[in-house]
Amino acid sequence: MPSYRVFNAVMKALAGAVPERVIAAGYDTTTAACLSQLGPNGYNIYLEIFGGGYGAGPANDGCDAVDSPLSNCANIPIEAMDMTYPFFRVERYRLLPGSGGRGRYRGGLGFERVYEILDDDVIFATYGDRFSLAPQGLFGGEPGRTAETFVERGNERIELASKQSFKLRRGDRLTVRTGGGGGYGPPAERPAELGEGDALDGFAAR
Numbered sequence: 001m002p003s004y005r006v007f008n009a010v011m012k013a014l015a016g017a018v019p020e021r022v023i024a025a026g027y028d029t030t031t032a033a034c035l036s037q038l039g040p041n042g043y044n045i046y047l048e049i050f051g052g053g054y055g056a057g058p059a060n061d062g063c064d065a066v067d068s069p070l071s072n073c074a075n076i077p078i079e080a081m082d083m084t085y086p087f088f089r090v091e092r093y094r095l096l097p098g099s100g101g102r103g104r105y106r107g108g109l110g111f112e113r114v115y116e117i118l119d120d121d122v123i124f125a126t127y128g129d130r131f132s133l134a135p136q137g138l139f140g141g142e143p144g145r146t147a148e149t150f151v152e153r154g155n156e157r158i159e160l161a162s163k164q165s166f167k168l169r170r171g172d173r174l175t176v177r178t179g180g181g182g183g184y185g186p187p188a189e190r191p192a193e194l195g196e197g198d199a200l201d202g203f204a205a206r
Contacts, residue, residue: 015138020058024107024182025135027052030067031128031147033113033176035168037087037121046085049073053100053108053144053180055135061194062108062181064095087119088174096145096177098205101134103141103183104190109203110145110178117172124151124166130179131162141183148177 015022029052036045051067067073078090092114100107126149134143151158151166152173160166168174198204 019139022138023057024055024062024101024103024138024141024184025144026055026062026108026181027110027130027135027144027147027179028055029129031176031178032126034123034125035085035088035115035174036123036125037119044085044087046076046081046088048076050111050113050176050178052110052130052147052178053135055138055144055181056101056103056105056107056141056184058184059105061105062100064100064109065111065178066108087122088115088117090114091116091173095203096180097203099145099177099180100203101137101142101144101180101183102187102190102205103137104185104187105141105183105194106190106198107135107137107141107144107181107183110147110180113176115174115176117168117170117174120170122168124160124168124174126160126162126164126176128162128178135179135182137182138184140186142187144180144182145177147179148175150175 031050034047036043054062056062095109096112099110130147134146136143149160
């Protein structure tokens, strides 16, 4: 059984006994993304492991875009990727608005990374979860957003599975989105200042 299911089951079991000490379900898993190209000097391989949003708690929003306890990996700086991998560039990297479940306290946000593919014969491989089972909220909180990965090729959008290898072409735009955490408590009870802060920061759903 995936570890996030075990964690969710434990939180639900404890929610009735100690509601002030549990948090909603989060992304609670990892997504591995790999881009590679075979050149005259061998393979050039980019590999990164992504997290998502944590679940909200009884007195706080969930943490945004953090690795789960399964991983201790940090982001690779965009500048380092630009210097090392000539076959793609990062076009966008941001927290994903509205990906955390609404609640008195919202779930943490997932993120979006968009890669522009600069050469042919680039292979994308990924291994992830949370593409169909959303992180659930607690005590009236709403679920977080699931993950998704897709390729834009001209006017075509190609949806990719959570575990897949796919051959990319020059001009493709690859988008990787990780999921958010579940909310805690009814959304109608969210403090006004927190909702205003989300709107100012661009974190609210559009």
